[in-house]
Amino acid sequence: MSDSTIQHHEESRDVTFRVHRFNPQVDSKPYFDDYTIKLEKGITVLRALNYIKEHVDPTLTFRAFCQAGICGSCAMRINNMSKLACTTQVWDELDKAREPGVIKIEPLRNLPHIKDLVVEMDPLVGKMKKYSNWVDSKMPESNWGKKEFLVSEEEFLTYDKATDCILCASCVSECTILRAHKEYVSPAVLLKSYRMNADSRDGIHDQRLAGLVQDHGVWDCTHCYRCQETCVKNIPIMDAIHGIREDAIERRGTKDTSGARHAEAFMDDIEKKGRLVEATLPIRTNGLAWTLKNLLPMAVKMIIKRRTPPPPPLVKASKGIQSLRKELKEMASHVAKDHEKKSGE
Amino acid sequence: MKPFDIVIVGGGGAGLYAAMEAMKTNPGLNIAVLSKIYPNRSHTSAAQGGANAALANKAKDDTVEMHIFDTIKGSDYLADQDAVEVLCSEAPKIIRELDNMGTPWSRMDDKTIAQRPFGGAGRPRCCYCADKTGHTILQTLYEQCLRKGVFFFNEYFALELSVDGSRSRGLIAMNIKTGKVEAFPAKTVVFATGGYAKMYWNRSSNAAGNTGDGQAIAYRAGIPLKDMEFVQFHPTGLRKSGLLVTEGARGEGGYLVNALGERFMSRYAPEKMELGPRDLVSRSLETEILEGRGFDSPAGKYLHLDLRHLGADIIKSRLPQIREMCMYFEGVDPIDDPVPVRPTAHYSMGGIDTDNYGRTIMEGVYAAGECGCVSVHGANRLGGNSLLDILVFGRITGRAAAEEASRFNPSPIPPSEVAEKEQELRSFMQPRGHYERYGTLREDLGHSLGANVGIFREASKIKQGIKDIESLKDRFQHVRVFDTGDVYNTNLIQVLELKNMLDLSETVAEGALAREESRGSHTRTDFPTRDDEKWHKHSIYTYEEGRPKLAYKPVTMGRYELQERTY
Numbered sequence: 001m002s003d004s005t006i007q008h009h010e011e012s013r014d015v016t017f018r019v020h021r022f023n024p025q026v027d028s029k030p031y032f033d034d035y036t037i038k039l040e041k042g043i044t045v046l047r048a049l050n051y052i053k054e055h056v057d058p059t060l061t062f063r064a065f066c067q068a069g070i071c072g073s074c075a076m077r078i079n080n081m082s083k084l085a086c087t088t089q090v091w092d093e094l095d096k097a098r099e100p101g102v103i104k105i106e107p108l109r110n111l112p113h114i115k116d117l118v119v120e121m122d123p124l125v126g127k128m129k130k131y132s133n134w135v136d137s138k139m140p141e142s143n144w145g146k147k148e149f150l151v152s153e154e155e156f157l158t159y160d161k162a163t164d165c166i167l168c169a170s171c172v173s174e175c176t177i178l179r180a181h182k183e184y185v186s187p188a189v190l191l192k193s194y195r196m197n198a199d200s201r202d203g204i205h206d207q208r209l210a211g212l213v214q215d216h217g218v219w220d221c222t223h224c225y226r227c228q229e230t231c232v233k234n235i236p237i238m239d240a241i242h243g244i245r246e247d248a249i250e251r252r253g254t255k256d257t258s259g260a261r262h263a264e265a266f267m268d269d270i271e272k273k274g275r276l277v278e279a280t281l282p283i284r285t286n287g288l289a290w291t292l293k294n295l296l297p298m299a300v301k302m303i304i305k306r307r308t309p310p311p312p313p314l315v316k317a318s319k320g321i322q323s324l325r326k327e328l329k330e331m332a333s334h335v336a337k338d339h340e341k342k343s344g345e
Numbered sequence: 346m347k348p349f350d351i352v353i354v355g356g357g358g359a360g361l362y363a364a365m366e367a368m369k370t371n372p373g374l375n376i377a378v379l380s381k382i383y384p385n386r387s388h389t390s391a392a393q394g395g396a397n398a399a400l401a402n403k404a405k406d407d408t409v410e411m412h413i414f415d416t417i418k419g420s421d422y423l424a425d426q427d428a429v430e431v432l433c434s435e436a437p438k439i440i441r442e443l444d445n446m447g448t449p450w451s452r453m454d455d456k457t458i459a460q461r462p463f464g465g466a467g468r469p470r471c472c473y474c475a476d477k478t479g480h481t482i483l484q485t486l487y488e489q490c491l492r493k494g495v496f497f498f499n500e501y502f503a504l505e506l507s508v509d510g511s512r513s514r515g516l517i518a519m520n521i522k523t524g525k526v527e528a529f530p531a532k533t534v535v536f537a538t539g540g541y542a543k544m545y546w547n548r549s550s551n552a553a554g555n556t557g558d559g560q561a562i563a564y565r566a567g568i569p570l571k572d573m574e575f576v577q578f579h580p581t582g583l584r585k586s587g588l589l590v591t592e593g594a595r596g597e598g599g600y601l602v603n604a605l606g607e608r609f610m611s612r613y614a615p616e617k618m619e620l621g622p623r624d625l626v627s628r629s630l631e632t633e634i635l636e637g638r639g640f641d642s643p644a645g646k647y648l649h650l651d652l653r654h655l656g657a658d659i660i661k662s663r664l665p666q667i668r669e670m671c672m673y674f675e676g677v678d679p680i681d682d683p684v685p686v687r688p689t690a691h692y693s694m695g696g697i698d699t700d701n702y703g704r705t706i707m708e709g710v711y712a713a714g715e716c717g718c719v720s721v722h723g724a725n726r727l728g729g730n731s732l733l734d735i736l737v738f739g740r741i742t743g744r745a746a747a748e749e750a751s752r753f754n755p756s757p758i759p760p761s762e763v764a765e766k767e768q769e770l771r772s773f774m775q776p777r778g779h780y781e782r783y784g785t786l787r788e789d790l791g792h793s794l795g796a797n798v799g800i801f802r803e804a805s806k807i808k809q810g811i812k813d814i815e816s817l818k819d820r821f822q823h824v825r826v827f828d829t830g831d832v833y834n835t836n837l838i839q840v841l842e843l844k845n846m847l848d849l850s851e852t853v854a855e856g857a858l859a860r861e862e863s864r865g866s867h868t869r870t871d872f873p874t875r876d877d878e879k880w881h882k883h884s885i886y887t888y889e890e891g892r893p894k895l896a897y898k899p900v901t902m903g904r905y906e907l908q909e910r911t912y
Contacts, residue, residue, distance in 0.1 A: 025830050042585075042676070054784030058827040058836045063382075066552040068588045068670060070480060071386040087673045114522060115833045121383055121499070125491070134488035135447025141369065145442035148400075150456035156449060163449045163474070163481050167385050201447055 011041040013101070015090060017048060019060065020106040023115050030113075033057070034102075039090055045103070046074050046085035062117035069232070072168030076117050077106040082170035084232050108173035110182070124169055127185060131211055133192040138203040149201050162195035162240060164233040171227035171237055183216040187227035187237050190218060194240035197247065209248055218244045219262070261285050271328055274318030278309035348530035348757075350374040350750035351743075352516050353537055354503045354559055356384025358479070358732065359714025360537035361486035362739030363746065364495045370747035377529065378490070379501040379518055381554060381838070385487045388539050388552040389735065392479025393591035393666060394463065395471040396732035398436035402453060403460035407468040409433050416730060417905050419465040419622050420723025421865035421875065423572070423883070426903030428701050428719040432730070435737045440472050443736070448485045449474050462596045463729045465622035465912070471729040476591050476666045479732060501527075502838055503558055504766055506534065506566040507758040512708040513566075514755040517766050521838065524831025526767045528758040532750040533709045535742055536563055536697060537735075540715040542576055544846040544853070545690035545799070546791025550582050550589040554842065559716040561845035563697045564852070568705045570886045570893075571718040573695035573849065574856030577726055577866045578800050580626040582689025584647040586674045590667055590686060592728040594652060595619040597663055601630065602649040602683065603638040609648075617912040624725040624866045625912060627688040631800045634687065642685070649683035656680075688800055692731060694722045694866065695853075698885060703742030709753060713742040720883065723900075724865020773826040773840055780825040783840045786817055790843075790850060793817075798854050803871040807858040814850050821847055852886045852893045859895055860884065877907050 014036055022030035035052045046064055053060045065073040067086045074085040079096050085105075093103045111119040139149070171187040178184050185193075193212055197205050212218045218241060227237045254264045265284040269276050282291040318324070351367055353360045356378050364378050378384065401407040412433040417424055444450060444458060451459040451474050463471040474481045490497075500521040507514040507528070515531035541557025543549050564570050580601070581590040595601075601619055603609045613629040614621035621629075630648055633639055639646040652660055657680045660668055664679070671679050697712035699705055699719055705712060714735040721734055790813075797810030821844065828836035862876035863869050881900055886893040 023830055023832060025832050044673075053836075054782065058782075059830070061828075061833055061835050063835075065382055065386050065554055066388065066391050067586070068391060068552075069673060070390050070477075070666070071382075071388075071552065073382065073386050087669075089673075118833050125383075125497075125499075128488075129491050132492070134492045135485075136492065137445050137447065139445045144445040145438040148441045148444045148458055151450075151452055152456050153452045153454070156452050159449065160475070163484070164477065165484075166390070166480070167383075167484075196447075199447060199449075201445070 012038055015039050015048070015094065016102045017052065018102050018104045019117070021060075021116055022113065023059075041091050043090050044086055045078055045088045045090055045093065045105070048090055049085060049105070061115050070166060072166035075108055075168035075170050075173070075232070077104075077108060077173065079104055082108055082173040082230050084168060084170070087232065108169055110173055110175060110178040111169060121169065123182070124167065124172060124186065124188065127189045128192065131185060131189050131193050132204060132208050133189060133196060135196055135199055135202045136204040137201055139201070151200065155198070155200055159195040159198045161235050162191050162198075164235055165191055165195075166233065168232055170230045170232050174226040174230040176224050176226060177220050177222060181216055181220065184220050185212065185217050187221075187241070190221070190244060191235065191237050191240045194243050197244065206251065209244070209251060212244055213248050213252060218248065271325060272317070273315055274321045274324050275315065277312050277315045280312055346528065346530055347375075348515060348532055348755060349377045350531070351376045351533050351535060351746050352529045352531035353378045353535045354516065355387070355537035355539060355714075355716065356380030356382075356487075356497070356499075357387035357537060357539055357714065358389040358483060358486060358735035359716070359739035359742070360384070360535070361483070361490050362736055363535050363537060363713055363743030364490050365486065365493060366740040366743030367747040368493045368495060370744050371751060374747055374750060375496070377496045377498055377531075379498045379503060379516070379529070381500065381502045381521065381558070383499050384490070384497065385484060387483060388555055389483040389732070390480040391550075391552065391589070392732050393476040393589070394593040394596070395461065395473030395478045395729050396436075396440060396482070396736065397463065397466065397470050397727070397729035398440040398472055398733065399433065399468075399470050400437050400440060400458060400460065400472065402457040404468040404470070407470050409436070411467050412436065412470060414905060415466050416721065416727055417723075418908070418910055419725055419727040420721075421624075421725055421910055422877075422881065422905075422907050423575075423723030423864060423900060424721050425719065425901035426905060427901050428721045430903065431701055431741070432721045432733060432737050436733055439733070439736045439740065443482060443485060446485060446489050449481050451475060461593065462620060463727070464592050464595070464617075464620045464626065465727040466729065471593075471596065473593065475662070476593055476664050482732060482736075502841065503538070503562055504841070505762075506562055506707075506710065507762055508566055508707070509756050512755060513710045514758050517758070517763055519770070522833055524834055526763050526770065528760075528763050530755065530758050531709075532753045532755055533711060533746040535703070535746050536560075536710070536712040536716050537714050537739065538716045540693035540696075541846070541849050542690040542693050544790060544850045545576070545794050546787050548582075548587055548791060548795040548799075549690040550579055550587050551691070556842035556846050557693070557849045558842065558845050559712065560696055561848050563705065563710065563712065564848065564886070564888045566707070567888060568707050568710060569698045570852055571695055571698035571883050572720060572724075572856070573693075573852040573886060574860055574884060575694035575724050575866050576690055576853060577623055577692040577694060578627040578688040579623060579691035580630050580688050581650050581684075581686040582691070583670065583674050584642065584685035584687055585644045587689040588670055588674055589689065589691065590650060590670070590684060591664070592623070594650065594664055594667055597652075597659060598655055600651045600654075601626075602651050603633045604640050604648075605638055607638075609633050609638070614912040621912045622725060622727060624868075627800055627866075628868060630686075630688050639687075640685065645687065647685045647687045650686045651683040652679040653681065653683065690795070690799075692726055694718070694720070694724065694726055695856075701741070702745040703738060704745065709749065709755065711742050711746050713738045724867060770837065773824070773837060774829045775825075777823060777825055779823055781820045781823045783824055783843050786820055786824065787839075787843055787846070790814070790817055790846060794850060794853070798857050800868065802857055802867065802869050804858065804869075807854055810854045811851070811858065814847065814854060818847050818851075855893050855895060856884045856886065881907065
């Protein structure tokens with residue numbers, strides 16, 4: 001074939017795919033298989049995996065469907081980062097490989113493992129349901145279809161990026177909070193919640209928000225930005241999370257959530273001392289009883305290891321605290337003005 | 346197991362709309378949606394361009410009547426005119442309904458839903474959300490089904506209809522996660538499994554799973570298929586991958602250019618230029634290539650789709666996904682470089698033969714969307730009418746199935762049927778001396794269909810195609826599943842999908858050989874003109890002893906007489 005003779009001009013080399021394997025029917029624990037194949041430049045990871053499945057090992061198991069970066073099926077960890085295999089170039093990954101010529105392929109994290117590169121997606125769907133990730137229309141169903149809502153391009157733009165989400169779960173996989181708490185709402189579900197809340201056609205904004213400020217909700221996020229860095233569609237997920245938080249403080253104040261109280265105690269300390277009084281943060285956030293029950297054992301361990309923060313009387317105000325207070329006051333008055341403007345509109 | 350009222354096979358736009366409408370019709374119903382993937386990943390997500398509806402937001406003088414005429418003319422007069430009337434009259438209602446439930450449409454300055462021009466349409470009536478229309482519609486429908494409590498069986502592979510005389514008793518399917526074969530007794534079954542154009546494997550824009558499972562299951566159960574020879578090639582598939590560059594790119598003003606730098610569409614559709622209907626534009630590209638005015642490359646001959654003159658802003662705001670795909674899969678940024686394209690198999694006009702309510706000849710069995718054939722697209726579908734088809738007929742079918750489900754009680758599915766099916770699946774895993782790999786067979790099928798039953802067809806080539814399919818069916822007897830496990834056996838799934846494609850490809854080729862005329866997407870170089878006297882009729886295929894038996898039935902006419910089709 002003339003095709004193959006021309007293709008010889010393309011750069012080609014041997015590439016090793018170190019693939020996470022596990023079949024619960026026969027394996028007691030996961031292991032890695034190395035597949036070394038000759039590839040040409042310009043090939044995606046998915047095409048390489050398809051080649052391995054068809055020509056080397058038909059038992060290798062992964063998901064793939066549209067192969068065009070829009071369905072989200074082939075999300076997996078490639079060189080320690082969650083990505084879509086179909087939009088990831090092998091040559092780009094070779095540049096990032098820790099061991100020359102070896103690309104490591106693993107399943108997504110933070111979701112139950114099924115086999116090889118396949119993980120269970122049901123927990124994500126369960127959370128979408130729990131947090132009402134749908135528009136609950138202000139229009140009664142019996143009137144649907146009669147006339148369209150009027151929506152400004154401006155409003156559409158506030159959630160346009162969020163509707164790019166393909167639920168591939170890459171952000172879920174890289175989320176550091178989910179690693180500690182499986183119940184955490186998760187970045188994908190926060191993003192969808194934000195999108196629904198920003199939609200003027202939706203009628204359950206307050207109810208959804210009430211759910212999001214509960215335990216394992218929006219306040220558990222620690223701003224590590226891993227979700228946003230991972231997102232295969234470059235969606236600013238952290239902006240959405242910040243958006244929900246601002247919305248929550250504005251609508252619900254700081255009364256009913258540990259996260260909001262935590263943030264308030266934080267601000268209070270900065271204003272008074274210019275630094276945190278860490279030792280009393282848990283008490284101010286969650287109350288004395290909670291702190292004694294949940295944190296005392298850990299505190300004892302920390303004291304033994306000499307890892308405790310200084311006791312409150314020893315936390316002195318920072319140098320330059322006067323000017324810091326002045327700046328804070330100024331900022332606060334700007335914020336208040338902005339709010340006035342907003343409510344006046 | 347207590348029977349479900351409705352089992353819907355397929356979780357794309359048609360299946361989800363059917364589920365939602367059935368819940369609305371009767372909230373007491375027990376509805377299951379089976380999908381071989383997760384519904385939010387269905388191929389509906391790949392539809393970029395939009396959905397047509399004569400809302401008259403953009404062109405104030407647009408009417409439903411004009412939409413009807415454009416659709417009938419676009420179909421090369423093979424569409425049933427009563428069905429087209431339903432499609433187009435329901436369109437404005439259904440677009441507004443989607444808006445009311447939260448679909449994020451792009452908007453105009455006056456806050457109404459935006460519309461853009463599309464091929465073969467007399468007015469700009471295509472409603473869209475940037476170039477992710479299908480994706481956002483699919484997400485919205487999935488969200489609404491979750492809201493309504495539809496019962497989802499995700500990652501289940503449908504195997505067979507259980508039939509009792511003239512009635513279906515339900516469905517037999519495999520749980521992909523456990524490998525267990527399970528019976529789904531049901532009063533009604535709705536097939537909404539999408540198209541079959543993936544049989545053109547390497548030259549197809551379709552997702553890997555668009556293997557015509559629903560059509561194949563129905564066909565083998567004795568339900569006739571219709572108009573299978575009409576497979577649409579989309580003019581602008583990416584050269585290397587076959588992935589699609591939406592017609593919206595031409596709608597926004599993109600040009601097609603050959604190697605001589607000519608905007609060659611002036612030769613073929615001087616008035617409509619790049620916005621001619623798909624069959625015509627695809628043939629034009631293929632002709633340019635055949636006559637030596639294409640570019641040459643290791644990945645095959647191609648032409649240019651030039652978007653550069655649109656400017657970075659329009660490309661980034663209205664075609665962001667297209668830009669990403671061009672960069673990922675061709676290594677070109679359409680802001681700076683023209684996009685290498687060639688026609689790619691895209692849409693199946695044919696499918697399970699249904700009436701205007703999605704009913705088939707078998708009691709209790711329905712079909713909707715690309716899986717079915719009502720028929721509203723006839724010999725050639727207009728861009729922007731496929732999303733519309735799945736929405737309108739998904740809804741109508743859901744309602745019809747819900748009404749029937751309240752009236753019938755099927756007999757139970759005998760356990761022996763399930764056991765037999767399990768045995769059959771196991772037999773694929775038996776070691777055999779001489780074996781075949783599914784990957785090779787699949788690729789050979791795609792090559793042969795592309796070469797012999799592709800854009801341009803003639804008797805001797807189609808005969809070669811039929812011979813190839815027969816030999817592939819023989820080779821399939823030796824295909825072996827190497828993964829012998831139960832859990833998530835994708836090796837087995839791919840073999841089962843291949844079997845479906847092989848059975849269906851035979852109907853496509855046989856239908857193409859018999860139809861001695863050129864109409865819509867079906868172009869016979871040995872019969873280059875449309876022959877209304879002999880061939881203004883639908884092809885019907887019934888499964889008999891493992892082969893398709895051909896018959897015909899008349900096209901339902903209405904107020905539009907047969908006319909020559911010019912653009």
